[in-house]
Amino acid sequence: MENLFNIDFKRIPSFNDKEAAEREKNFELFLKRGFPNKKDENWKFSDLNYIIRKNFKNITNNDDYKFDEKIELINDFDHNKIILINGSLESCDLQFEESGKVTIESLKTFEGFYDKIKNNLDYLNKALSTGGFNLEVQKDYKCKKPIIIYNYFTVNLDNKIINNSNKIKLSQNSELTIIDYNIGGKSKFIKNTFEKINIDKGAVLKNIVLQKTKSDGYFYRNISGTQDYNSSYQNFILSSGLKFNKIEIDMNLAKEKSSCYILSGLNLSKEEHQEIKTQINHLAPNCKSYQKIKNVLESDSNGVYQGKIFVKDVAQKTDAYQLSKALILNDKAEFNAKPELEIYADDVKCSHGSTSGSIDADAIHYLMTRGIELRTAKKLLIKGFLNEIFDNIPEEKIRTFLEKSIAIQIDEIR
Amino acid sequence: MKSEELNNQDYKYGFTTEIENFKAPKGLSEKTIRFISEIKKEPKWMLDWRLKAFNRLKVLKEPNWQKPKYPKINYQDFYYYSAPKSMKDKPKSLDEVDPKLIETYNKLGIPLNEQKRLSGVAVDAVFDSVSVATTFKGELDKKGIIFCPISEAIQKHPDLVKKYLGSVIPLSDHYFATLNSAVFTDGSFVYIPPNTRCPMELSTYFRINASETGQFERTLIIADKGSYVSYLEGCTAPMRDENQLHAANVELVALDDAEIKYSTVQNWYPGDKDGVGGIYNFVTKRGACRGKNSKISWTQVETGSAITWKYPSCILQGDNSVGEFYSIAITNNHQKADTGTKMIHLGKNTKSKIISKGISAGQADNTYRGLVDIGAKAKNSRNYTQCDSLLMGNKCGAHTVPYIRNKNSSSTVEHEATTSKINEDQLFYCNQRGLNQEEAVSLIVNGFCKEVLQQLPMEFAVEAQKLVSISLEGSVG
Numbered sequence: 036m037e038n039l040f041n042i043d044f045k046r047i048p049s050f051n052d053k054e055a056a057e058r059e060k061n062f063e064l065f066l067k068r069g070f071p072n073k074k075d076e077n078w079k080f081s082d083l084n085y086i087i088r089k090n091f092k093n094i095t096n097n098d099d100y101k102f103d104e105k106i107e108l109i110n111d112f113d114h115n116k117i118i119l120i121n122g123s124l125e126s127c128d129l130q131f132e133e134s135g136k137v138t139i140e141s142l143k144t145f146e147g148f149y150d151k152i153k154n155n156l157d158y159l160n161k162a163l164s165t166g167g168f169n170l171e172v173q174k175d176y177k178c179k180k181p182i183i184i185y186n187y188f189t190v191n192l193d194n195k196i197i198n199n200s201n202k203i204k205l206s207q208n209s210e211l212t213i214i215d216y217n218i219g220g221k222s223k224f225i226k227n228t229f230e231k232i233n234i235d236k237g238a239v240l241k242n243i244v245l246q247k248t249k250s251d252g253y254f255y256r257n258i259s260g261t262q263d264y265n266s267s268y269q270n271f272i273l274s275s276g277l278k279f280n281k282i283e284i285d286m287n288l289a290k291e292k293s294s295c296y297i298l299s300g301l302n303l304s305k306e307e308h309q310e311i312k313t314q315i316n317h318l319a320p321n322c323k324s325y326q327k328i329k330n331v332l333e334s335d336s337n338g339v340y341q342g343k344i345f346v347k348d349v350a351q352k353t354d355a356y357q358l359s360k361a362l363i364l365n366d367k368a369e370f371n372a373k374p375e376l377e378i379y380a381d382d383v384k385c386s387h388g389s390t391s392g393s394i395d396a397d398a399i400h401y402l403m404t405r406g407i408e409l410r411t412a413k414k415l416l417i418k419g420f421l422n423e424i425f426d427n428i429p430e431e432k433i434r435t436f437l438e439k440s441i442a443i444q445i446d447e448i449r
Numbered sequence: 450m451k452s453e454e455l456n457n458q459d460y461k462y463g464f465t466t467e468i469e470n471f472k473a474p475k476g477l478s479e480k481t482i483r484f485i486s487e488i489k490k491e492p493k494w495m496l497d498w499r500l501k502a503f504n505r506l507k508v509l510k511e512p513n514w515q516k517p518k519y520p521k522i523n524y525q526d527f528y529y530y531s532a533p534k535s536m537k538d539k540p541k542s543l544d545e546v547d548p549k550l551i552e553t554y555n556k557l558g559i560p561l562n563e564q565k566r567l568s569g570v571a572v573d574a575v576f577d578s579v580s581v582a583t584t585f586k587g588e589l590d591k592k593g594i595i596f597c598p599i600s601e602a603i604q605k606h607p608d609l610v611k612k613y614l615g616s617v618i619p620l621s622d623h624y625f626a627t628l629n630s631a632v633f634t635d636g637s638f639v640y641i642p643p644n645t646r647c648p649m650e651l652s653t654y655f656r657i658n659a660s661e662t663g664q665f666e667r668t669l670i671i672a673d674k675g676s677y678v679s680y681l682e683g684c685t686a687p688m689r690d691e692n693q694l695h696a697a698n699v700e701l702v703a704l705d706d707a708e709i710k711y712s713t714v715q716n717w718y719p720g721d722k723d724g725v726g727g728i729y730n731f732v733t734k735r736g737a738c739r740g741k742n743s744k745i746s747w748t749q750v751e752t753g754s755a756i757t758w759k760y761p762s763c764i765l766q767g768d769n770s771v772g773e774f775y776s777i778a779i780t781n782n783h784q785k786a787d788t789g790t791k792m793i794h795l796g797k798n799t800k801s802k803i804i805s806k807g808i809s810a811g812q813a814d815n816t817y818r819g820l821v822d823i824g825a826k827a828k829n830s831r832n833y834t835q836c837d838s839l840l841m842g843n844k845c846g847a848h849t850v851p852y853i854r855n856k857n858s859s860s861t862v863e864h865e866a867t868t869s870k871i872n873e874d875q876l877f878y879c880n881q882r883g884l885n886q887e888e889a890v891s892l893i894v895n896g897f898c899k900e901v902l903q904q905l906p907m908e909f910a911v912e913a914q915k916l917v918s919i920s921l922e923g924s925v926g
Contacts, residue, residue: 348843361855363855363858364858366859367825370853372851372852372853373851374866375851377846378868379846380840381840381842381843385869387849387864387865389862390861391853391860391862392860393858393861
């Protein structure tokens with residue numbers, strides 16, 4: 036493990052002596068167990084230790100946040116902007132919102148030292164975290180436009196690791212749509228992010244994760260959250276294009292009538308490995324959760340879905356649904372699923388389904404008899420397969436933009 | 450000894466048969482293994498095999514990933530061999546039997562008279578560590594079918610045993626399987642010669658009687674090319690406050706065009722209402738569809754045991770082979786079950802089907818855990834999985850943990866699962882037509898299980914249907 040890392044705590048911008056001991060302690064705790072491997076049930080299908088060792092050596096922590104390229108903004112719809120460079124808050128522009136209603140600040144020092152540790156990567160994050168942002172929406176304020184987080188990564192990140200942590204809080208009856216837009220250079224780096232989400236009574240948070248171009252990034256993102264009465268959380272995962280990506284969502288539906296939606300449409304190509312792992316805890320009656328995970332797997336890609344629905348004994352009238360579907364286009368591709376139910380209440384409606392297979396030959400035949408050539412027919416079916424995910428996005432402009440982004444990806448399928 | 454006679458003697462299910470026992474020294478050691486091997490007059494290769502397993506066992510650790518946790522088992526606290534001193538001994542009295550259990554079996558209506566009806570079934574009866582008798586041997590011999598206790602097969606058919614024993618469940622597979630390999634005492638051996646259809650159902654009846662014993666039986670079934678066999682397994686144990694371990698290994702081998710149908714009605718003592726006592730049923734069952742167009746079908750009705758922990762599996766090696774798994778697992782009171790199957794697709798055009806029905810009542814926990822693995826070479830393979838859970842009350846749990854792996858673009862895997870409670874409307878409808886609450890629940894549950902029950906051979910289906918109703922008694926209201 037020593038050879039794998041070349042860490043210098045002094046490179047952390049906000050580093051001070053007070054933190055030093057804590058950071059070093061956490062790092063030692065991390066080194067004790069290292070990156071999780073397939074012996075760990077949660078990492079059964081994604082052996083991170085193997086993947087990291089195969090691709091990295093001499094991992095250092097990043098201290099470079101200089102960025103002088105032109106930032107290409109999305110012109111398809113009006114939006115507020117937050118710009119992150121290598122995971123660190125660079126600037127923000129909330130021009131469409133009333134002042135004081137939405138606040139964002141940079142988290143320079145890492146406050147989360149004493150939080151409960153979630154897994155071994157959490158130790159690593161706590162040891163090396165360079166902070167992140169803290170976003171808050173005030174009571175009764177419904178954001179007029181979505182916020183796009185431009186997540187830029189510079190080109191000199193080879194063998195570097197970025198650790199950051201963010202916090203999002205939506206106060207009572209507020210509403211916000213966040214689009215995470217990742218733009219990466221050609222360097223090979225690791226990103227380890229921990230996020231905390233707090234959704235108060237009646238608030239609605241929508242989060243869309245999108246990757247602009249293909250990237251050699253190895254991403255891990257851990258989202259944990261709590262939802263209050265009648266709140267709603269919707270997450271759309273469209274992060275195709277990363278070499279490795281694991282998104283772990285741990286959501287507590289703590290009060291009645293809260294709902295959680297996780298929808299994903301991924302199109303994985305050569306040497307790509309993505310995992311979505313969810314744990315939805317139904318802790319109160321009358322909550323709803325809905326998960327739909329769709330994967331298109333090309334070449335030697337690897338798609339994983341591990342979903343768990345937990346229903347506590349008091350959580351009667353729970354309505355929980357899990358669906359994972361995979362289209363396997365190549366014999367080298369692999370899809371693994373573990374849709375899990377753990378249920379202790381009897382008056383519930385819980386179901387899951389999982390299918391994987393190739394494109395329906397009959398459908399291809401049908402299209403070809405109508406004069407559409409094979410490649411186009413395939414793409415048409417894949418498009419239909421993935422686009423279903425967007426049905427749940429009401430804003431037409433955003434939907435069109437997402438459909439466009441996906442269409443570009445599908446176009447690359449041979 | 451004919452099956453009817455047997456049933457009149459030792460098989461009254463829930464009670465203890467007071468028999469003078471001949472036991473191995475307590476505890477697990479090389480000495481015990483040598484003792485077992487010696488008493489069975491085994492050849493040296495068999496003893497060596499056992500000792501190899503025992504050496505392996507020393508480095509293996511007991512698995513702990515399962516959902517139902519149990520107190521640490523002290524393996525030195527069991528007798529690994531226990532047999533009635535004389536098999537002619539008759540049970541001394543029925544008075545010692547808990548009236549509740551007698552009542553249960555009277556309700557079932559199976560033990561005495563009705564078993565006579567099963568004269569078309571050949572039975573191998575295993576009592577603690579020895580096989581007591583095997584019926585219809587003569588008739589089967591005529592067809593060249595071998596159906597005998599495995600200890601006899603080791604003596605008489607060493608070539609077959611050597612070739613196939615441990616070929617599906619290797620010596621070092623996992624803790625309990627290896628334990629079984631080291632100390633197994635008896636069980637059934639079946640060999641069906643090529644192009645033979647076994648004319649009757651073969652059946653083994655397992656019985657744990659002595660206290661402080663574990664039962665470690667081993668079953669090996671080989672269906673040679675083009676043959677067919679249907680095999681039934683039944684089991685009961687007396688009520689005791691202690692937990693007894695039952696760690697069996699069952700290996701099935703189906704060669705080209707052969708079919709094995711393996712049915713289990715598991716009715717070990719489940720422990721009392723407060724979860725005291727009962728059998729730990731930690732069984733390894735695995736079948737290999739080795740030949741082309743072969744088929745293995747597992748059907749299980751799991752109503753007993755304090756903890757049921759088993760995954761009857763199919764390794765689909767041969768092209769066009771088929772694996773099936775039909776299961777009902779009922780847990781009531783403090784019972785726990787963690788059961789399911791593994792379908793490992795290796796050959797081309799292999800098909801598998803999994804139908805699992807789990808029912809939890811009382812404070813029970815019921816887990817379906819299964820694996821469907823489609824290998825890269827298993828072109829055009831197909832799996833369909835359906836697991837439904839029924840919950841009665843909010844003190845019990847129903848869990849589904851399917852593992853689905855697909856490495857092939859021409860194969861299709863489908864999985865669906867639901868969890869629900871008994872529909873109020875259905876109950877109301879039944880009540881309205883004069884059925885009381887319990888009858889209504891029993892009817893609905895039987896309907897819920899129908900897909901699995903209809904897979905059972907006729908003789909078992911009746912018994913199983915009644916068991917389903919009885920297992921859930923007292924769980925309504």
